[in-house]
Each structure stands twice: as C-alpha cells, then as structure tokens.
Amino acid sequence: MLMVWTCCDQPLSLGGMALVLVLVLLLALWIDHGFGEPRTSLHPVVWIGLYLKIFGRMTVRFPPVLAFVLGALAWALGAVLTGVLAWGLQALVFWQLADFSAMPGLQSGVSAVVIALLMAWLLKSMLSWRMLHEEVSAVEAALRQSLDAGRERLSMLVSRDTSQLTASEVRESAIESLAENLNDSVVAPIFWFVLFGLPGAAIYRFANTADAMWGYRGVYRGEHWEWAGKWAARADDVLSWLPARLTALLLALLAGGLPIATLRAEAGKTPSPNSGWPMGAMALALEVSLRKSGVYTLNPTGRQPQASDLVAAQKYASNVVLALIPIALIAIALIANWGHA
Numbered sequence: 001m002l003m004v005w006t007c008c009d010q011p012l013s014l015g016g017m018a019l020v021l022v023l024v025l026l027l028a029l030w031i032d033h034g035f036g037e038p039r040t041s042l043h044p045v046v047w048i049g050l051y052l053k054i055f056g057r058m059t060v061r062f063p064p065v066l067a068f069v070l071g072a073l074a075w076a077l078g079a080v081l082t083g084v085l086a087w088g089l090q091a092l093v094f095w096q097l098a099d100f101s102a103m104p105g106l107q108s109g110v111s112a113v114v115i116a117l118l119m120a121w122l123l124k125s126m127l128s129w130r131m132l133h134e135e136v137s138a139v140e141a142a143l144r145q146s147l148d149a150g151r152e153r154l155s156m157l158v159s160r161d162t163s164q165l166t167a168s169e170v171r172e173s174a175i176e177s178l179a180e181n182l183n184d185s186v187v188a189p190i191f192w193f194v195l196f197g198l199p200g201a202a203i204y205r206f207a208n209t210a211d212a213m214w215g216y217r218g219v220y221r222g223e224h225w226e227w228a229g230k231w232a233a234r235a236d237d238v239l240s241w242l243p244a245r246l247t248a249l250l251l252a253l254l255a256g257g258l259p260i261a262t263l264r265a266e267a268g269k270t271p272s273p274n275s276g277w278p279m280g281a282m283a284l285a286l287e288v289s290l291r292k293s294g295v296y297t298l299n300p301t302g303r304q305p306q307a308s309d310l311v312a313a314q315k316y317a318s319n320v321v322l323a324l325i326p327i328a329l330i331a332i333a334l335i336a337n338w339g340h341a
Contacts, residue, residue, distance in 0.1 A: 014336040
C-alpha cells in the first residue's frame with residue numbers, strides 16, 4: 001500500500017506524505033461540511049456516471065456470456081483510468097511539496113497549495129456526508145406535510161417503489177438508506193483513502209457507482225442487467241466487505257456495545273453480504289424493526305420507527321463519522337511509521 005502513496009522516486013519522506021494525506025482528509029471533510037456537493041457539471045462522480053451510462057448501454061444488449069465479459073472489461077478500464085488519474089494528481093501534489101520544501105518560494109508554494117486543494121476537493125467528491133444527512137432530514141420534513149410528499153421525497157433517496165409505503169415504512173426506508181450509505185458514502189471511501197490514498201478512494205467510488213448503475217438482478221428499466229452488471233456487483237461486494245463491518249462495529253460500540261452474535265445474525269438476513277451489517281446495527285441501536293416486504297425483517301421484535309428515531313439515527317451516524325476521523329488519522333500515521341520500520 002505504501003507504493004500507492006509514493007510515485008517513481010520518493011519525493012517526500014513517508015512522514016511528509018502521511019502529513020499531506022492527513023491534511024487533505026481533514027480539508028475534504030471541511031469542504032463537505034461547509035459547502036456540500038459540487039455543481040453537477042463539475043462533479044467527478046457525475047463524470048464517472050456518464051462513462052458507466054455509455055458503456056452500460058453498449059454491453060447490456062449482448063448475450064449473457066459476452067455481456068459479462070464486456071461488462072467486466074468496461075469496469076476494469078474505468079477503474080484503471082480513475083485510479084491512474086487520481087494517482088497522477090496525488091503524485092503531483094507530493095512532487096510540488098517536495099520542490100517547495102527543497103527551494104521555498106512564492107510560486108512553488110502557491111502551486112503546491114492549489115494542487116493540494118484540488119486533491120482535497122476530489123477526495124470530498126468521493127465522499128458525501130452532508131448531503132446524506134440533509135436528504136434524510138428532508139424525508140421527515142416532507143412527511144410532516146403529507147404522506148404523499150414523504151413518499152415522493154424518499155423516492156429520490158432509494159430505488160424501491162415508494163408509492164404504497166406507510167409513514168412508518170417511509171421512515172424505515174430512510175433509516176436503512178442512512179445506515180447503508182453511511183458506509184458507502186463515508187466510511188468506505190475514507191477506509192480506502194487511508195490505505196491507498198486518493199486512488200483508493202477514487203476506485204472505490206467508481207466501483208460503488210458502477211454497482212448502483214449496473215448491479216441489478218433481472219430486468220431494470222427494460223434492460224436485463226443480470227450478466228452485464230454481475231462483475232460490478234461482485235467488485236463492490238469485495239471492496240465494501242471490510243468497511244461495512246467497520247461501520248457496524250462503530251455503530252455497535254456507540255450504542256453501548258451490541259452483542260456481536262446478534263448483529264451477525266441480523267446482518268445475515270439481507271441478500272447483500274454487506275448492507276445488512278450497518279442496517280442491522282442501526283436497527284438494534286434504535287431498538288426498531290426495519291423491513292423490506294418479502295425480503296427481510298431486521299430486529300423483528302423492535303417497534304415501528306417514529307420521527308424521533310430518524311433524528312436518533314442521524315445522531316448515531318454523525319457520531320460514527322466523528323469517531324472515524326481520529327481512527328483514520330492514527331491509521332495513516334501508523335502506516336507511515338510501519339513503512340519506516
């Protein structure tokens with residue numbers, strides 16, 4: 001993993017690179033908190049989505065075996081391009097800072113700061129905590145207006161049909177989405193950034209977006225994605241495996257220590273190998289039942305969620321983010337120290 005932090009010739013000490021990654025992470029979180037999402041036309045994830053949309057249309061119409069092969073190749077090409085671009089920018093930041101440290105000057109200093117800010121902005125684009133928090137709040141605000149308004153607002157957050165959901169089911173879905181996306185949009189990008197720098201976060205975001213756009217079972221919007229999106233779905237499962245369990249562990253600890261055996265049992269009820277972990281932990285922490293009709297019921301002895309439970313879920317998720325920050329900073333320092341050993 002240290003090789004991904006560095007480039008051809010090591011321009012900075014490992015300690016220097018670790019300091020850069022720490023500052024970039026903190027700055028990215030500050031940008032997210034203060035400014036939220038970039039404009040659509042400037043959002044790197046939107047660019048990733050355009051790539052996936054184009055190649056998805058090209059692969060989904062082929063017979064199963066060929067659709068799988070082409071889908072895997074398109075995924076690999078996109079992941080490589082994403083990772084190389086991110087690695088190139090990160091390497092440029094390290095080189096610019098090395099030049100500045102070797103020969104301090106206004107021009108080299110300004111260049112280093114500008115490129116570091118760009119790196120932080122790109123990392124922020126790979127994670128999204130503020131928007132997730134606001135979207136969940138918007139669902140509850142819409143429910144206060146009417147059930148139909150709540151259903152409509154929820155449909156912007158989830159892919160399931162919301163037209164027949166009760167108010168309690170709308171809240172269940174919002175809490176599930178908050179828990180699942182706490183991993184996908186915050187914990188996992190930071191996890192891979194800690195291990196592999198900006199390329200790690202960028203490739204994870206590509207993989208997660210590919211799963212969201214391609215990873216459907218059967219027919220979706222008139223196209224059969226089972227084979228074209230299979231590689232994307234499995235790749236996201238692999239990359240989300242450890243972060244999902246870390247998310248669940250943090251939720252369990254912040255809830256006062258949930259029994260791991262109980263959490264494992266709840267997580268195993270969902271078809272996904274990963275999403276059940278944060279969703280199960282959130283259900284147990286709130287003492288509510290979360291269900292998807294005909295698919296799973298998490299914490300079946302729990303009560304139906306109320307408005308206060310959405311607020312409590314947001315507090316738990318916020319505390320996970322706050323707890324994750326020092327853990328990530330310490331991990332970066334330990335990786336750098338390990339590299340010196």
